[in-house]
Amino acid sequence: MSLLEIRHLHKAYGDKTILKDFDLTVEKGDVVVVIGPSGCGKSTFLRCINALEEIQGGEVLIDGEPIRRSAKNISSMRQKVGMVFQSYDLFPHKTILENILLAPLKVQKRNRSEAEAEAMELLERVGLADRRDDFPRQLSGGQKQRVAIVRALIMHPEILLLDEITAALDPEMVREVLDVVMSLAKAGSTMMIVTHEMAFAKAIATRVLFLEKGEIVEESCDAKAFFEHPKTKRAERFLKSFEY
Amino acid sequence: MDWDVILSYLPRYREALLLTLRIGWQGVAFSLLTGVLCAVVIYLRLPVLKTIVGGYIELFRNTPLLVQLFFLYFALPKIGIRISPQVCGTLGLGLLGGAYMAETFRSGLESIAPIQTESAESLGMNRMQVFGYVLLPQAVSRSVPGVVANVIFLLKETSVFSTISLMDLMFTAKDLIGMYAKTIECLTMLVVFYLLMLLPVSLLGSLLERRVRFAEFGD
Numbered sequence: 001m002s003l004l005e006i007r008h009l010h011k012a013y014g015d016k017t018i019l020k021d022f023d024l025t026v027e028k029g030d031v032v033v034v035i036g037p038s039g040c041g042k043s044t045f046l047r048c049i050n051a052l053e054e055i056q057g058g059e060v061l062i063d064g065e066p067i068r069r070s071a072k073n074i075s076s077m078r079q080k081v082g083m084v085f086q087s088y089d090l091f092p093h094k095t096i097l098e099n100i101l102l103a104p105l106k107v108q109k110r111n112r113s114e115a116e117a118e119a120m121e122l123l124e125r126v127g128l129a130d131r132r133d134d135f136p137r138q139l140s141g142g143q144k145q146r147v148a149i150v151r152a153l154i155m156h157p158e159i160l161l162l163d164e165i166t167a168a169l170d171p172e173m174v175r176e177v178l179d180v181v182m183s184l185a186k187a188g189s190t191m192m193i194v195t196h197e198m199a200f201a202k203a204i205a206t207r208v209l210f211l212e213k214g215e216i217v218e219e220s221c222d223a224k225a226f227f228e229h230p231k232t233k234r235a236e237r238f239l240k241s242f243e244y
Numbered sequence: 245m246d247w248d249v250i251l252s253y254l255p256r257y258r259e260a261l262l263l264t265l266r267i268g269w270q271g272v273a274f275s276l277l278t279g280v281l282c283a284v285v286i287y288l289r290l291p292v293l294k295t296i297v298g299g300y301i302e303l304f305r306n307t308p309l310l311v312q313l314f315f316l317y318f319a320l321p322k323i324g325i326r327i328s329p330q331v332c333g334t335l336g337l338g339l340l341g342g343a344y345m346a347e348t349f350r351s352g353l354e355s356i357a358p359i360q361t362e363s364a365e366s367l368g369m370n371r372m373q374v375f376g377y378v379l380l381p382q383a384v385s386r387s388v389p390g391v392v393a394n395v396i397f398l399l400k401e402t403s404v405f406s407t408i409s410l411m412d413l414m415f416t417a418k419d420l421i422g423m424y425a426k427t428i429e430c431l432t433m434l435v436v437f438y439l440l441m442l443l444p445v446s447l448l449g450s451l452l453e454r455r456v457r458f459a460e461f462g463d
Binding site for chain 1: 357359360362363364365366367368369370373377378381382385
């Protein structure tokens with residue numbers, strides 16, 4: 001059984017189709033990078049996977065079980081999928097540590113000292129242990145994004161969705177966040193990454209999806225080959241636009 | 245200005261201040277409770293209840309407190325419901341204030357970006373957890389300026405209590421003027437006593453605003 005299976009996914013806003021008859025299977029340990037021009041539906045695609053978006057057709061299966069917005073088990077299904085957003089979206093009224101602990105304590109009802117020990121270990125790993133009692137506003141964008149990653153990781157998700165997580169960052173902060181993601185990939189985490197950082201995409205991807213107008217135009221299991229010699233003209237044109 | 249007169253009136257003003265404060269704060273507490281409950285109902289779009297709450301808010305926001313008090317005090321007894329002036333005052337103030345507080349909390353809730361809800365949901369939180377742990381605390385701190393303004397407004401509105409024979413500050417001033425015609429002294433004392441009641445509220449309010457702003461949004 002695959003970790004994530006998407007069958008005939010159809011997503012539309014009114015009569016505007018965003019994703020057309022989408023199929024995808026993700027296995028444990030895959031790092032799927034999703035690229036494509038803006039407006040091609042990549043973010044919407046990620047948001048469908050943890051049912052933040054209502055879907056109009058098809059289904060999304062995690063460990064063979066469907067995830068549906070209005071289903072009773074939505075909370076436990078969502079815990080299998082971690083998500084990090086472009087704008088970090090930490091809870092501004094809570095300290096860094098409280099941001100991380102909120103869901104483990106309230107949703108998973110974990111024991112505080114055990115969860116706190118793990119939170120500190122994770123914060124240590126992203127180099128922010130000394131900021132545990134600060135508020136999000138006291139951190140830089142890159143630091144906030146690393147906290148957001150920790151907040152998702154502590155739930156032990158089976159797959160992590162990263163939605164343009166460096167797009168709002170100053171260039172010098174992009175690196176610190178990407179390094180964290182790279183170390184997760186090396187540790188065997190399953191991830192789906194929407195990004196415009198092509199060099200990073202090439203380095204981290206085990207699979208690449210190139211999307212345009214809500215469809216998979218090109219799919220490759222060899223990231224290096226895709227980025228150097230894309231098979232389709234559209235992908236080639238898109239990759240060219242990143243060169244000077 | 246006759247200082248002896250002022251001194252001799254002081255005890256009556258003090259009594260009136262205490263009464264005004266007591267009913268005022270009871271009304272404010274009642275309005276905060278009503279306001280939060282109504283805002284929750286509207287925000288979560290609870291069926292049926294949201295229609296009732298919507299009607300309540302429009303009714304009480306669009307009629308003067310004076311009219312509401314007359315209704316409670318003079319009309320209800322005609323259908324056999326008799327309540328004391330003090331309860332009328334608290335109830336009237338609480339219902340009027342509840343409508344204002346509900347709107348303040350609602351706009352506080354709506355000012356929070358939807359992505360806060362989404363990031364909480366993506367951590368597996370259910371609707372009530374998102375509301376209680378993420379939205380409400382932020383909405384409350386964003387509502388502080390509006391709530392402080394409402395509290396001051398409500399405490400000032402107590403001046404219409406005199407019409408249902410509650411011996412509040414306004415009643416006392418009018419009564420003393422009627423009896424002794426020391427108009428300037430009585431009205432000056434009235435102003436001073438309202439300031440005594442409301443200035444601390446304003447000051448505390450700004451302190452509170454700065455505190456919650458500091459915790460949440462920086463200096």
